[in-house]
Amino acid sequence: MTDSTVFQEASNVLTEATQASVAQTEAAQALTAEVANKTAAIDEKVNQAIALLNASLDIHIDGLFNKRIVSEPAFQIDAGTLKSYTDLSVEVNGVIYSFSEGSALALPSSVTVGTDYAIYATPDGLVVSANFTVPEGYTASTSRRVGGFHYQDGEINEYSLYDLRYYPDARNWLTGANDPRGMARVPGVGWVDIYYLNTTPDLLGTSAFGAQIADGASPPKKPQYWGGDGVVQYSDFSQYTASRVLAAYGKRLVTTHEHEQLAFGVVTGAKVGSDPGTVQYHADTTSKFGIVGATGVMWQWALERWDRGNGASGYSWMSGTDGEGQRYTAGSEGIGAAIVGSAWDDPEPGPRTSHWSNEPSTSHSAFAARGRSDHFESC
Template sequence: MSRFLSNDFINKDPRAKLTVAKLANIGDLVAPTAEYLTATGLIELTVTAGCVITIGSTGVFKTDATILSAGNLDAGSVFTVGKDYYVYICDPGSEDLDEVYKISLNSTYPDGYDAETSRKIGGFHYGRVRQVNSKLIPINTAGVEKGSGWESNVASGIVPRSVWTTKHRPKCSPEGMVYAGGGLWVDIYIASSNGVGGVKSAYGTTPLTGTEGHNSYGFIDLGLKSGKRLLSYSEWQQAAYGSPQGADGNNTNAWAATSNTARTTTGKVANAVSAIGCVDCVGNVWEWLDELSYRHDGTQSWGWKDVLGAGNGQVYTEGTYGLVRLIAGGSWLDGVVAGCRAVYCDYCPWYVRAGSGARFGCDSL
């Protein structure tokens, strides 16, 4: 690490002086790659060398390759599962000192600094990490692809694809999301209430379902308020890939045992995590998708059906049911039916179903 610029007051005309304050006011963050923060271990990040970063009007710094860990926390000494952390570069306040990196649960600035002396450069989610090889195939502890015991080869750590920067992030708030690729970010957790009319992706929360009165249209509205959208079936499969199948007789790998009687909080089953870090894709609750199909059973009579809710118009269908929306993954009591490709093509989009929730996605900024 190094201080990139310092003040030199040799020039007497103030208009001719290239000061740190001037450069900071016109500068930004220049990086050799958009992903200038990467997870290089379960409990460490690496800052890419060669980034030029301004901090308020106090400093301009050029980064060296730097490893960050729990030692950079502004409070505490260990990371906590289920938490979103923010990474800051800070100016220690002396021309003789180089930049300081802090990792914090605070989303504004870290303890000991303020908005003028620190700058947020990214963040990550600390959660459950499925062990995979370079081909993204789940492996067991011996490194064998889908070898015996691969389902439980999960550790607590920085979720690699959750690491975001100011130049590599979703258009919405990045907390609790992973990058699936192709410009798509996906929620790590099934949607729960954010308390202000929208949704959040958070650990240890109760998933929203029809129990709270939501059908698929309601989830679409909730996503809108948070800058997110429902996933297509293929996008959902990418998120769920590598998640173990449910079982009839236990909840070891998914909350799906046939003896279960209700949904549970997100992240309760440690093994229920996909190759890219999405949790509870299999079991707990079905997830509404942004794909429609059609049912031709029931009374065959074309007509308008007043099923969309008061003030929302009506739907013209052939039969009693007609339009259906796909749900994926399986619920709390589906056993071996639940899996990373499981899909149910039966329910109308207006149906308020206690066993169906949603997982949202967002495009890259």
């Protein structure tokens, strides 16, 4: 083989190697570009996911009120001291504050019987105040109302404790605001007004200590939701009227079955002896759940109505609906309406005491009413 032949073969080998190298370089560049494109696409997806996560976190942080225990209020009485029953995380003006289980809450230096108190989360801890707008020394930016309770008979009613995720579902139909004041939760019943319905529920709420009791001699003022102006009173206090008034505040009358439970713990047979006029406390007529005047003070309208006829004969159209239509009943007393609890001078007051001879249109000075609402809780 001549030198020229060897040189030519070497040149061919070198050319082939160069071409292969160029091809490999181009393939590597293409692969690098593909990887870069895919990396950019992945980065975009990641950024989208982060944005969605941040948005989700913003939603949950705004208004955050987190507690580990759902089926109990966040606050309870422990050996006479008000404490947080669980660890709490609460957002106040964009800042999250944590409060440990067992944290003690100091009551105001002076507490008043028959008063509702609010619990606030603040940068300084959990604060109790009778002010339902902001606690003393704080503003709306440095505090947030997260619960509350009713103080009666020299102590906190433990059944009245509530928080933002555990409370009576008693929504004022005019304002849309939920009003937990003056209520206690009773097993198998729901939340019950501690006190009788009063004559000025738009002003005081439906359950207020010391207020004038709404009854046949002192009918309540018409709620603004039903067209009231703060002056006009109903002409009577029939079962119809009592039901109408309570409905404006997201409540209804209790049933005879519910009264049996909410009045548990009273002294059967105990009674106050005279028309009280205003809501007052008497130990013997107050139930285990702090329901004042459950028996032996005023009869209370119950929810039940029934047909007194035989269902077949003697029926005709009758008035007696406070001007809202007529009733097809067996005579003028064809519909029965129950009352419960017994009055100040009537016989046999007790949790299961009931009276079944009245009509829903009856109005009497010894007939009062008490509201009841459903329970709400969420995780």
